[in-house]
Amino acid sequence: MDLLLKNMFQALGKSRSANRLAxxxxxxxxxxxxxxxxxxxxxxxxxxxxxxxxRMATLDHLGEFVFSAExxxxxTEMCLLTLDxxxxxxxKSNLSLKMTSLGLDIDRELCVANMKRILNRARLxxxxxxxxxxxxAHCQISLDIYRELREEFGNVGIVIQAYLFRTEQDVKDLGxxxxxxxxxxxxxxxxxxxxxxxxxxxxxxxxxxxxxxLLNGNYAAVASHDEAIVNYTKALVKEHGIDREAxxxxxxxxxxxxxxxxxxxxxxxxxxxxxxxxxxxxxxxRRLAERPANVWFVLKNMFK
Ligand code: FDA
Numbered sequence: 001m002d003l004l005l006k007n008m009f010q011a012l013g014k015s016r017s018a019n020r021l022a023x024x025x026x027x028x029x030x031x032x033x034x035x036x037x038x039x040x041x042x043x044x045x046x047x048x049x050x051x052x053x054x055r056m057a058t059l060d061h062l063g064e065f066v067f068s069a070e071x072x073x074x075x076t077e078m079c080l081l082t083l084d085x086x087x088x089x090x091x092k093s094n095l096s097l098k099m100t101s102l103g104l105d106i107d108r109e110l111c112v113a114n115m116k117r118i119l120n121r122a123r124l125x126x127x128x129x130x131x132x133x134x135x136x137a138h139c140q141i142s143l144d145i146y147r148e149l150r151e152e153f154g155n156v157g158i159v160i161q162a163y164l165f166r167t168e169q170d171v172k173d174l175g176x177x178x179x180x181x182x183x184x185x186x187x188x189x190x191x192x193x194x195x196x197x198x199x200x201x202x203x204x205x206x207x208x209x210x211x212x213x214l215l216n217g218n219y220a221a222v223a224s225h226d227e228a229i230v231n232y233t234k235a236l237v238k239e240h241g242i243d244r245e246a247x248x249x250x251x252x253x254x255x256x257x258x259x260x261x262x263x264x265x266x267x268x269x270x271x272x273x274x275x276x277x278x279x280x281x282x283x284x285x286r287r288l289a290e291r292p293a294n295v296w297f298v299l300k301n302m303f304k
Contacts, residue, residue, distance in 0.1 A: 013285030022281035043276035063101030072103030161186030162206035
Protein backbone atom coordinates (compact mmCIF):
# COMPACT_ATOMS: atom_id res chain seq x y z
CA MET A 1 0.00 0.00 0.00
CA ASP A 2 2.79 2.40 1.02
CA LEU A 3 4.67 1.68 -2.19
CA LEU A 4 1.53 2.26 -4.24
CA LEU A 5 0.93 5.65 -2.61
CA LYS A 6 4.60 6.54 -2.92
CA ASN A 7 4.55 5.84 -6.66
CA MET A 8 1.28 7.71 -7.09
CA PHE A 9 2.59 10.85 -5.32
CA GLN A 10 5.85 10.69 -7.25
CA ALA A 11 3.95 10.46 -10.56
CA LEU A 12 1.55 13.26 -9.61
CA GLY A 13 4.47 15.49 -8.65
CA LYS A 14 5.83 15.11 -12.17
CA SER A 15 2.49 15.75 -13.87
CA ARG A 16 2.41 19.11 -15.60
CA SER A 17 -1.37 19.29 -15.73
CA ALA A 18 -1.78 18.48 -12.02
CA ASN A 19 0.78 21.20 -11.26
CA ARG A 20 -1.06 23.70 -13.48
CA LEU A 21 -4.37 22.92 -11.86
CA ALA A 22 -2.96 23.23 -8.33
CA UNK A 23 -1.43 26.63 -9.15
CA UNK A 24 -4.87 27.99 -9.99
CA UNK A 25 -6.42 27.11 -6.67
CA UNK A 26 -3.76 28.22 -4.19
CA UNK A 27 -2.34 26.29 -1.22
CA UNK A 28 -4.76 23.43 -0.56
CA UNK A 29 -5.05 20.00 1.06
CA UNK A 30 -2.82 20.96 3.97
CA UNK A 31 0.11 22.06 1.79
CA UNK A 32 0.44 25.10 4.08
CA UNK A 33 2.02 22.78 6.65
CA UNK A 34 5.02 22.35 4.32
CA UNK A 35 5.00 25.60 2.28
CA UNK A 36 5.39 28.97 4.00
CA UNK A 37 3.05 30.86 1.67
CA UNK A 38 2.73 32.12 -1.85
CA UNK A 39 4.35 35.57 -1.48
CA UNK A 40 7.86 36.73 -0.54
CA UNK A 41 6.40 38.63 2.40
CA UNK A 42 4.80 35.47 3.82
CA UNK A 43 8.09 33.63 3.47
CA UNK A 44 10.03 36.41 5.21
CA UNK A 45 7.48 36.38 8.05
CA UNK A 46 8.00 32.62 8.41
CA UNK A 47 11.79 33.08 8.52
CA UNK A 48 11.41 35.78 11.16
CA UNK A 49 9.39 33.38 13.34
CA UNK A 50 12.08 30.71 12.97
CA UNK A 51 14.85 33.20 13.75
CA UNK A 52 13.07 34.19 16.97
CA UNK A 53 13.88 30.84 18.56
CA UNK A 54 17.36 30.58 17.05
CA ARG A 55 16.67 28.62 13.87
CA MET A 56 18.25 29.90 10.64
CA ALA A 57 16.56 29.40 7.29
CA THR A 58 17.18 28.76 3.64
CA LEU A 59 14.48 30.20 1.40
CA ASP A 60 13.44 28.43 -1.76
CA HIS A 61 11.21 30.06 -4.36
CA LEU A 62 9.40 27.04 -5.76
CA GLY A 63 9.53 26.61 -9.50
CA GLU A 64 9.03 23.46 -11.56
CA PHE A 65 8.55 22.75 -15.26
CA VAL A 66 10.49 25.65 -16.72
CA PHE A 67 10.67 25.15 -20.47
CA SER A 68 11.22 28.65 -21.89
CA ALA A 69 13.93 31.28 -21.48
CA GLU A 70 11.22 33.70 -20.28
CA UNK A 71 10.14 31.37 -17.48
CA UNK A 72 13.81 30.88 -16.53
CA UNK A 73 14.22 34.67 -16.44
CA UNK A 74 11.19 35.00 -14.15
CA UNK A 75 12.60 32.38 -11.78
CA THR A 76 15.99 34.10 -11.77
CA GLU A 77 14.28 37.40 -11.00
CA MET A 78 12.44 35.77 -8.08
CA CYS A 79 15.75 34.46 -6.68
CA LEU A 80 17.24 37.96 -6.91
CA LEU A 81 14.17 39.48 -5.23
CA THR A 82 14.35 36.85 -2.49
CA LEU A 83 17.98 37.79 -1.79
CA ASP A 84 16.99 41.47 -1.71
CA UNK A 85 14.11 40.73 0.68
CA UNK A 86 16.38 38.74 3.02
CA UNK A 87 18.83 41.64 3.13
CA UNK A 88 16.09 44.28 3.59
CA UNK A 89 14.43 42.36 6.41
CA UNK A 90 17.83 41.53 7.98
CA UNK A 91 16.69 37.96 8.66
CA LYS A 92 19.04 35.00 8.97
CA SER A 93 18.49 33.10 5.77
CA ASN A 94 20.36 32.03 2.70
CA LEU A 95 18.89 30.83 -0.61
CA SER A 96 18.27 27.39 -2.08
CA LEU A 97 17.37 26.88 -5.73
CA LYS A 98 16.88 24.30 -8.45
CA MET A 99 18.87 24.81 -11.62
CA THR A 100 16.08 23.42 -13.82
CA SER A 101 14.06 26.47 -12.79
CA LEU A 102 16.88 28.65 -14.15
CA GLY A 103 16.84 27.01 -17.56
CA LEU A 104 19.06 23.94 -17.16
CA ASP A 105 16.82 21.91 -19.49
CA ILE A 106 16.75 24.67 -22.09
CA ASP A 107 20.33 25.80 -22.46
CA ARG A 108 23.26 25.07 -20.14
CA GLU A 109 24.89 28.45 -20.75
CA LEU A 110 21.67 30.31 -20.00
CA CYS A 111 21.48 28.47 -16.69
CA VAL A 112 25.13 29.26 -15.86
CA ALA A 113 24.58 32.94 -16.71
CA ASN A 114 21.49 33.04 -14.45
CA MET A 115 23.41 31.31 -11.66
CA LYS A 116 26.20 33.88 -11.93
CA ARG A 117 23.72 36.77 -11.65
CA ILE A 118 22.27 35.21 -8.51
CA LEU A 119 25.68 34.44 -6.99
CA ASN A 120 26.92 37.96 -7.68
CA ARG A 121 23.86 39.42 -5.95
CA ALA A 122 24.31 37.05 -2.99
CA ARG A 123 28.00 38.00 -2.78
CA LEU A 124 27.01 41.67 -2.61
CA UNK A 125 25.03 40.88 0.54
CA UNK A 126 27.56 38.43 1.96
CA UNK A 127 25.03 35.67 1.47
CA UNK A 128 25.21 32.05 0.32
CA UNK A 129 23.37 30.00 -2.33
CA UNK A 130 22.75 26.26 -2.23
CA UNK A 131 22.00 24.28 -5.38
CA UNK A 132 19.39 21.60 -4.63
CA UNK A 133 20.01 18.24 -6.30
CA UNK A 134 17.25 17.02 -8.59
CA UNK A 135 16.79 13.61 -10.21
CA UNK A 136 19.65 11.42 -11.44
CA ALA A 137 19.28 12.67 -15.02
CA HIS A 138 20.46 16.10 -13.79
CA CYS A 139 23.17 14.92 -11.40
CA GLN A 140 26.29 14.96 -13.60
CA ILE A 141 25.48 18.27 -15.30
CA SER A 142 24.66 19.87 -11.94
CA LEU A 143 28.01 18.77 -10.49
CA ASP A 144 29.85 19.98 -13.62
CA ILE A 145 28.22 23.41 -13.36
CA TYR A 146 28.90 23.51 -9.63
CA ARG A 147 32.62 22.93 -10.28
CA GLU A 148 32.64 25.71 -12.87
CA LEU A 149 30.90 28.14 -10.49
CA ARG A 150 33.11 27.15 -7.57
CA GLU A 151 36.17 28.46 -9.45
CA GLU A 152 34.70 31.96 -9.35
CA PHE A 153 32.49 31.92 -6.26
CA GLY A 154 33.09 30.94 -2.64
CA ASN A 155 29.45 31.41 -1.69
CA VAL A 156 27.95 28.41 -3.46
CA GLY A 157 27.18 24.92 -2.20
CA ILE A 158 25.42 21.87 -3.56
CA VAL A 159 23.46 18.82 -2.37
CA ILE A 160 24.60 15.21 -2.46
CA GLN A 161 22.15 12.29 -2.24
CA ALA A 162 23.13 9.21 -0.24
CA TYR A 163 20.90 6.88 -2.27
CA LEU A 164 23.12 7.09 -5.36
CA PHE A 165 25.89 4.53 -5.86
CA ARG A 166 28.20 7.24 -7.23
CA THR A 167 27.91 9.43 -4.15
CA GLU A 168 30.88 8.33 -2.07
CA GLN A 169 33.24 9.09 -4.96
CA ASP A 170 31.52 12.45 -5.55
CA VAL A 171 32.03 13.41 -1.91
CA LYS A 172 35.72 12.46 -2.16
CA ASP A 173 36.14 14.53 -5.36
CA LEU A 174 34.19 17.53 -4.07
CA GLY A 175 36.15 17.43 -0.82
CA UNK A 176 39.19 18.57 -2.80
CA UNK A 177 37.32 21.79 -3.66
CA UNK A 178 36.44 22.33 0.01
CA UNK A 179 32.83 22.14 -1.13
CA UNK A 180 30.09 23.09 1.30
CA UNK A 181 27.73 20.11 0.94
CA UNK A 182 24.20 19.44 2.11
CA UNK A 183 24.02 15.68 2.64
CA UNK A 184 20.57 14.09 2.20
CA UNK A 185 19.08 10.65 1.64
CA UNK A 186 17.47 11.60 -1.70
CA UNK A 187 13.87 12.35 -2.64
CA UNK A 188 13.34 11.17 -6.23
CA UNK A 189 12.28 7.84 -7.66
CA UNK A 190 15.47 6.32 -9.09
CA UNK A 191 16.29 3.10 -10.88
CA UNK A 192 17.99 0.31 -8.89
CA UNK A 193 20.71 0.48 -11.52
CA UNK A 194 21.88 3.83 -10.07
CA UNK A 195 20.53 3.96 -6.50
CA UNK A 196 20.29 1.73 -3.43
CA UNK A 197 16.74 0.34 -3.33
CA UNK A 198 16.90 -0.56 0.39
CA UNK A 199 16.45 2.15 3.02
CA UNK A 200 19.00 0.52 5.30
CA UNK A 201 21.74 0.89 2.63
CA UNK A 202 20.82 4.54 2.06
CA UNK A 203 20.99 5.25 5.79
CA UNK A 204 24.39 3.57 6.08
CA UNK A 205 25.70 5.46 3.05
CA UNK A 206 24.50 8.75 4.53
CA UNK A 207 26.46 8.02 7.70
CA UNK A 208 29.50 7.11 5.60
CA UNK A 209 29.49 10.38 3.64
CA UNK A 210 28.81 12.53 6.71
CA UNK A 211 31.91 11.01 8.30
CA UNK A 212 33.99 11.31 5.13
CA UNK A 213 33.15 14.96 4.54
CA LEU A 214 33.45 16.14 8.14
CA LEU A 215 36.68 14.27 8.83
CA ASN A 216 38.14 15.83 5.68
CA GLY A 217 37.61 19.18 7.42
CA ASN A 218 34.82 20.36 5.14
CA TYR A 219 31.55 22.09 6.03
CA ALA A 220 28.53 19.79 6.04
CA ALA A 221 24.84 20.46 6.32
CA VAL A 222 23.38 17.24 7.65
CA ALA A 223 19.83 17.39 6.29
CA SER A 224 17.69 14.68 7.82
CA HIS A 225 14.81 14.28 10.26
CA ASP A 226 16.00 10.81 11.14
CA GLU A 227 17.01 10.85 14.82
CA ALA A 228 19.41 7.96 14.21
CA ILE A 229 21.30 10.15 11.70
CA VAL A 230 21.19 13.15 14.02
CA ASN A 231 22.50 11.06 16.94
CA TYR A 232 25.18 9.52 14.74
CA THR A 233 26.38 13.01 13.77
CA LYS A 234 26.37 14.23 17.37
CA ALA A 235 28.46 11.23 18.47
CA LEU A 236 30.85 11.60 15.53
CA VAL A 237 31.60 15.29 16.14
CA LYS A 238 32.03 14.62 19.85
CA GLU A 239 34.44 11.74 19.24
CA HIS A 240 36.56 13.73 16.79
CA GLY A 241 36.35 17.11 18.52
CA ILE A 242 34.73 18.76 15.51
CA ASP A 243 33.67 22.34 16.14
CA ARG A 244 29.94 23.11 16.16
CA GLU A 245 30.61 25.89 13.66
CA ALA A 246 31.87 23.28 11.17
CA UNK A 247 28.46 21.81 10.44
CA UNK A 248 24.76 22.40 10.76
CA UNK A 249 21.60 20.34 10.91
CA UNK A 250 18.95 21.09 8.34
CA UNK A 251 15.28 20.10 8.28
CA UNK A 252 12.25 20.95 6.21
CA UNK A 253 9.66 23.55 7.14
CA UNK A 254 6.81 21.92 9.07
CA UNK A 255 8.60 18.64 9.76
CA UNK A 256 9.91 17.52 13.17
CA UNK A 257 9.64 20.99 14.71
CA UNK A 258 10.30 19.64 18.21
CA UNK A 259 13.55 18.07 17.12
CA UNK A 260 14.59 21.32 15.37
CA UNK A 261 13.98 23.33 18.55
CA UNK A 262 15.63 20.76 20.79
CA UNK A 263 18.82 20.85 18.72
CA UNK A 264 18.92 24.65 18.96
CA UNK A 265 18.55 24.42 22.74
CA UNK A 266 21.42 21.93 22.80
CA UNK A 267 23.58 24.52 21.05
CA UNK A 268 23.70 23.14 17.49
CA UNK A 269 23.33 25.23 14.35
CA UNK A 270 19.94 24.45 12.80
CA UNK A 271 18.64 25.68 9.46
CA UNK A 272 15.12 25.17 8.17
CA UNK A 273 14.39 24.86 4.46
CA UNK A 274 11.49 27.23 3.78
CA UNK A 275 9.80 26.84 0.40
CA UNK A 276 7.35 29.41 -0.90
CA UNK A 277 5.56 30.39 -4.10
CA UNK A 278 2.61 29.41 -6.23
CA UNK A 279 4.38 26.40 -7.71
CA UNK A 280 3.94 24.31 -4.54
CA UNK A 281 2.37 21.13 -5.92
CA UNK A 282 5.46 19.14 -6.99
CA UNK A 283 7.24 19.91 -3.71
CA UNK A 284 4.14 18.91 -1.72
CA UNK A 285 3.86 15.61 -3.62
CA ARG A 286 7.53 14.76 -2.87
CA ARG A 287 6.86 15.31 0.85
CA LEU A 288 3.84 12.99 0.68
CA ALA A 289 5.84 10.38 -1.23
CA GLU A 290 8.49 10.42 1.50
CA ARG A 291 5.93 9.54 4.10
CA PRO A 292 2.73 8.09 2.70
CA ALA A 293 1.24 8.21 6.23
CA ASN A 294 0.86 11.92 5.47
CA VAL A 295 -2.05 10.97 3.24
CA TRP A 296 -4.28 10.92 6.36
CA PHE A 297 -3.21 14.44 7.06
CA VAL A 298 -4.24 15.42 3.50
CA LEU A 299 -7.61 13.68 3.78
CA LYS A 300 -8.29 15.44 7.09
CA ASN A 301 -7.59 18.77 5.43
CA MET A 302 -9.76 17.98 2.41
CA PHE A 303 -12.82 17.58 4.58
CA LYS A 304 -12.14 20.47 6.94
P1 FDA B 1 13.51 9.35 6.74
O1 FDA B 1 12.80 9.37 5.45
O2 FDA B 1 14.06 8.07 7.25
O3 FDA B 1 12.56 9.98 7.84
C1 FDA B 1 12.89 10.01 9.22
C2 FDA B 1 11.70 10.58 9.97
O4 FDA B 1 11.50 11.93 9.60
C3 FDA B 1 10.37 9.90 9.64
O5 FDA B 1 10.17 8.76 10.42
C4 FDA B 1 9.39 11.00 9.95
O6 FDA B 1 9.18 11.11 11.33
C5 FDA B 1 10.12 12.24 9.51
N1 FDA B 1 9.81 12.61 8.11
C6 FDA B 1 10.62 12.47 7.05
N2 FDA B 1 10.03 12.94 5.93
C7 FDA B 1 8.81 13.36 6.31
C8 FDA B 1 7.71 13.94 5.62
N3 FDA B 1 7.75 14.19 4.33
N4 FDA B 1 6.61 14.25 6.33
C9 FDA B 1 6.54 14.04 7.66
N5 FDA B 1 7.56 13.51 8.37
C10 FDA B 1 8.67 13.16 7.71
N6 FDA B 1 16.35 15.61 -1.45
C11 FDA B 1 16.86 15.68 -2.70
O7 FDA B 1 16.79 14.71 -3.45
N7 FDA B 1 17.45 16.84 -3.14
C12 FDA B 1 17.57 17.94 -2.33
O8 FDA B 1 18.13 18.95 -2.76
C13 FDA B 1 17.03 17.87 -1.02
N8 FDA B 1 17.11 18.93 -0.16
C14 FDA B 1 16.70 18.77 1.15
C15 FDA B 1 16.89 19.81 2.07
C16 FDA B 1 16.60 19.61 3.40
C17 FDA B 1 16.85 20.72 4.38
C18 FDA B 1 16.09 18.36 3.85
C19 FDA B 1 15.79 18.11 5.28
C20 FDA B 1 15.85 17.37 2.94
C21 FDA B 1 16.12 17.55 1.59
N9 FDA B 1 15.88 16.56 0.67
C22 FDA B 1 16.40 16.68 -0.60
C23 FDA B 1 14.97 15.42 1.01
C24 FDA B 1 15.74 14.21 1.49
O9 FDA B 1 16.41 13.63 0.40
C25 FDA B 1 14.76 13.16 2.08
O10 FDA B 1 13.87 12.75 1.09
C26 FDA B 1 13.97 13.66 3.27
O11 FDA B 1 14.73 14.48 4.10
C27 FDA B 1 13.42 12.47 4.10
O12 FDA B 1 14.47 11.71 4.61
P2 FDA B 1 15.00 11.78 6.15
O13 FDA B 1 16.47 11.91 6.10
O14 FDA B 1 14.30 12.84 6.89
O15 FDA B 1 14.75 10.34 6.74
